[in-house]
Each structure stands twice: as structure tokens, then as C-alpha cells.
Amino acid sequence: MDYLFDVLVIGGGPAGMAAATRAAELGARTAVVERSALGGTCVNSGCVPTRVLAKTARLFREVRTAYDYGIVVAEPSVDWDRTVQRVRSTVARVLEAKGYGPTMERLGIELIEGDAELTGAHTISVGGREVTAASIILCIGGSGRRLPIDGAEHAVLPHEVLRLESLPGSVAIIGGGHTGAQLTTIFDAMGSNVLLLDLAPRILMTEDEDVAATVTASFRGKGVQVETGIGGIDSIRKESDGLTLTWTRDGEQQSLLVDAVLMAAGWPANLAGLGLDAAGVQAARSFIPVDEYLRSNIPHIFVAGDANGSSMLVQAAVFEGETAAENAVLGATRTTPHHLLPEGGFTDPDYAGVGLTEAKARERDAECHAVTVPYAAVERPIIDDREQGFLKLVVDRRRELILGAHAVGENAVEVITAVASAMAAGTDLATLARVKFAYPTYSAVIGHAARSALRG
Numbered sequence: 001m002d003y004l005f006d007v008l009v010i011g012g013g014p015a016g017m018a019a020a021t022r023a024a025e026l027g028a029r030t031a032v033v034e035r036s037a038l039g040g041t042c043v044n045s046g047c048v049p050t051r052v053l054a055k056t057a058r059l060f061r062e063v064r065t066a067y068d069y070g071i072v073v074a075e076p077s078v079d080w081d082r083t084v085q086r087v088r089s090t091v092a093r094v095l096e097a098k099g100y101g102p103t104m105e106r107l108g109i110e111l112i113e114g115d116a117e118l119t120g121a122h123t124i125s126v127g128g129r130e131v132t133a134a135s136i137i138l139c140i141g142g143s144g145r146r147l148p149i150d151g152a153e154h155a156v157l158p159h160e161v162l163r164l165e166s167l168p169g170s171v172a173i174i175g176g177g178h179t180g181a182q183l184t185t186i187f188d189a190m191g192s193n194v195l196l197l198d199l200a201p202r203i204l205m206t207e208d209e210d211v212a213a214t215v216t217a218s219f220r221g222k223g224v225q226v227e228t229g230i231g232g233i234d235s236i237r238k239e240s241d242g243l244t245l246t247w248t249r250d251g252e253q254q255s256l257l258v259d260a261v262l263m264a265a266g267w268p269a270n271l272a273g274l275g276l277d278a279a280g281v282q283a284a285r286s287f288i289p290v291d292e293y294l295r296s297n298i299p300h301i302f303v304a305g306d307a308n309g310s311s312m313l314v315q316a317a318v319f320e321g322e323t324a325a326e327n328a329v330l331g332a333t334r335t336t337p338h339h340l341l342p343e344g345g346f347t348d349p350d351y352a353g354v355g356l357t358e359a360k361a362r363e364r365d366a367e368c369h370a371v372t373v374p375y376a377a378v379e380r381p382i383i384d385d386r387e388q389g390f391l392k393l394v395v396d397r398r399r400e401l402i403l404g405a406h407a408v409g410e411n412a413v414e415v416i417t418a419v420a421s422a423m424a425a426g427t428d429l430a431t432l433a434r435v436k437f438a439y440p441t442y443s444a445v446i447g448h449a450a451r452s453a454l455r456g
């Protein structure tokens, strides 16, 4: 059959734009369908806005401590409209720097604006138009989950934070994953009273336990009420002066009146109205399973990025998008394993990790080693008054291989990305211990940790 396109990408976020670019570079006639804005969640409502708000939180902290350095400033307060304006202008600058328009023009990628619905295994309908393609790559991303509770409609989802009319004096955040933890720092720093609730026994369940414990202790030290291991969220009731949130803890109901409730309780794929049945694509409850070549159960329909549920990070989405495009155009032979995927969050303090956590490494071999170097033992954090935190290196029993690295503290994400580079290059522990780190830097903690792990 003669298809209109060789590759049709649904969704113009990080996965979709990477997929379309790679497919077109390989000579495929390529189109991207996007119903909202190119850049997807990441640029428009996720990573970029959150990172700008994290910087806002950081500035608050810096201004509050300015007098320690002899700088006299007034007590800071928030002009929320201006904060929102700043986020929006930064998003616009990032989009410009990404240059999607010129790239698409150069590579001849067609942009189809609208909501795509699969109407067959090779066909979609968008804005009344029928479009056919030999291969389809679903890069549809996900959205914040609204819990099925009474009054859930009163809660604000992560992508709606900028729609708040003013900074809430008090806020309850449901879910202490990456999103909830970052929102906690943002609102706490700007002066809101924050209650953070999670069903799980601790926040940041995917992070190393010591890292999560340090972030939790820091939150509590700032006055955030952190409640983990709760029984469930029961309801949200609108009052004349706010919202009453009710939850269960140890079998007893508790409630609190707050100005806003933020729900960061999961990120299911955007499956509603996608027409998966018409194409014969099988989905799990909140994502579309794929094989190692990123194929759904229909071999010419690939799924990349958040929607396949494997790793909801931009750095994964981009590699998956490119791999799916290569498999679609050249034949399904390429895989993109994620065992070396650095990730982290911009809380106060920041946290990050790569590779196996200490607990996971010990499950595989109880004789592996973990060394922890406190930031307080390194000059740069002392100079910057940022001694809180540590780097933990997890190495094999022979002290040769680096199995994982986990950090909490200033610049943790950059520190861990540096360790990830060493791991990706296959650097052994002895070589890492001999690397010369510039002085005075945060990454110098890597050298300390490597030498310490080598000594045992």
C-alpha cells in the first residue's frame, strides 16, 4: 500500500521531536502530530517551568542569607504574577533555542496540528483529515493523575500550578515523588506552609534510602509537615475560606484546612481518545507496554518516552525516540537500555542518583561496598555554606566496578552526571581515584569518595 508518510509521530515532546528528527535524517517522509505545543510537558509545563520555580526558591534562600555576607536587603516577598511571567518568558526562550521550526523545515518534517486518533493500524484521523503511514511512533506522554476521591476537581495538577491566582498561604501536596518533592521546596521557600502526604513508607521511593531520608529531614527542619505511610486520601471539601483535605492515618481520619491542594500522585499515559482499539494496540492500565525494540504488540507501532512506562525522564525519552525512529526506518534491531540513567531533582537540598542504589546492589551481592563522603569534608561546600549532604559510591566486592552513585546536596545532579560519564566510559574505581578534580569544586567529592572506596 502507498502510505502518505513513512513515519508518523504522534506527540511533539522530547520523545516525539527526537523520533521525527532521526526518522527524517534517515530519509523517511515524516510528520509530527501535536495537539498542544511542541516541546511537550518538558518544556511547556514540566521540567523547564519547575526548574525556573526552583531557581526562584533558590533566590529566596540566597536573599534571606545575604546578610551573612554583609549584604543588607529587605525581607523578600512574592509577586506571584511576576514569578509566573518569568516562567513563561523562560519557556519561550527555551523553545526558541530548541529551534523546532527551522529543524523541521530543514528536514522536511510536516507538522500536523490537532488531536490524533488511531482509526486503523496504519491510519489516524486528525482535524477531520485522514493520514496514513507505514510506521507510527506514539510519543504521547502522560498527564497528572486525579485521584478518584470526592472533591478531586478542587485539586491542582502539576501542569496547572502556574494557573494559581496567587501564592497559597498553605498548601497540601499529595505524592512525594520527584514532582511532589520539588513542589514542596518551591512552595516552602516562597513562604507557604506545606503538608506533604504519601501512601509510600517514605518520599522519593526510587532514590537511595539515605538520600530520601536526608531530603525528608531537611524538609522537616524547614517546618514542612511530612506524613508518609498514610492509609489514603479521603476527600477534598470546598469551604468559604479554603479546602478541607481529609486523609486516613493508622485507621483514623485527619483533616486540615488549606488554601490549595496539589496532586502529584502519578503520571499515566495520555490514552483517552487515542483509539488504541481501532489499531489493535494493547495497553496496560496506565501505559503501553513495548518489547526491547520499543514495539507495541503491533510491530509497526512503536511507543517512546513516558507513554511506555519504562522511565519517565527526558534523557530516556530522547534516546527512545531516536531508537524507535531507527527501528521504524531501518528495521527493528536497536535497543536502548537504561541501566545508566542519571536522574535527580531540584529540591533543597538537591538529590540525584545513577546505577544501583545500595539496597539494590546488596540484593545482588551482600558483599559489595558503599562509602559515603559528607559534603562537610570538602572545601567548596564549606566555602559556599552548603555543607549539608553527601556522595555515596556503591562499588563491587573487589573494589573495581562502580555500581551506583547517589548524592544529596548542592549541585548533586551535576556531581552524579559526572560519575555517570565515568561509568559510561567503563572507568574503574582506581582510575576514577586518580582523576584530578579542579579546586575548589563540588565534583571534587567524587575523587574523595573514589579514594575512600579504594582504601576500604
Ligand SMILES: Cc1cc2nc3c(=O)[nH]c(=O)nc-3n(C[C@H](O)[C@H](O)[C@H](O)COP(=O)(O)OP(=O)(O)OC[C@H]3O[C@@H](n4cnc5c(N)ncnc54)[C@H](O)[C@@H]3O)c2cc1C
Pocket: 010, 011, 012, 013, 014, 015, 016, 033, 034, 035, 036, 037, 038, 039, 040, 041, 042, 043, 045, 046, 047, 048, 050, 114, 115, 116, 117, 139, 140, 141, 142, 158, 159, 179, 270, 273, 274, 304, 305, 306, 307, 311, 312, 313, 314, 315, 317
Ligand atoms: C513537573 C514536572 C517536572 C519534571 N521535571 C523533569 C526534570 O527535571 N528532568 C527530567 O528528565 N524529566 C522531568 N519531568 C519528566 C519529563 O517532563 C517527561 O519525562 C518528558 O516530558 C517525556 O517526554 P515525552 O515526549 O514522552 O512526553 P511529553 O513531553 O508529555 O510530550 C507528549 C506530547 O504529546 C502530545 N499528545 C498527546 N496525545 C496526543 C494526541 N492524541 N494527538 C496529538 N498530540 C498528542 C502532548 O500534547 C505533548 O505535547 C518532569 C515532569 C513534570 C510533570
Ligand SMILES: NC(=O)c1ccc[n+]([C@@H]2O[C@H](COP(=O)([O-])OP(=O)(O)OC[C@H]3O[C@@H](n4cnc5c(N)ncnc54)[C@H](O)[C@@H]3O)[C@@H](O)[C@H]2O)c1
Pocket: 147, 174, 175, 176, 177, 178, 179, 180, 182, 197, 198, 199, 200, 203, 204, 205, 232, 233, 264, 265, 266, 267, 311, 312, 313, 343, 344, 345, 346
Ligand atoms: N526531576 C525529575 O527528573 C522529574 C521531576 C518530576 C517528574 N519526573 C518524572 O515524572 C514522573 C511522574 O512523577 P510524579 O512525582 O508526578 O509521580 P510518581 O509516580 O513518581 O510519584 C507519585 C507519588 O505519589 C504517591 N501516591 C500515589 N497515590 C497516592 C495517594 N492516593 N495518596 C498519597 N500518595 C499517593 C506515590 O506513592 C508516589 O510517591 C516520574 O516517573 C518522574 O520520573 C521527573
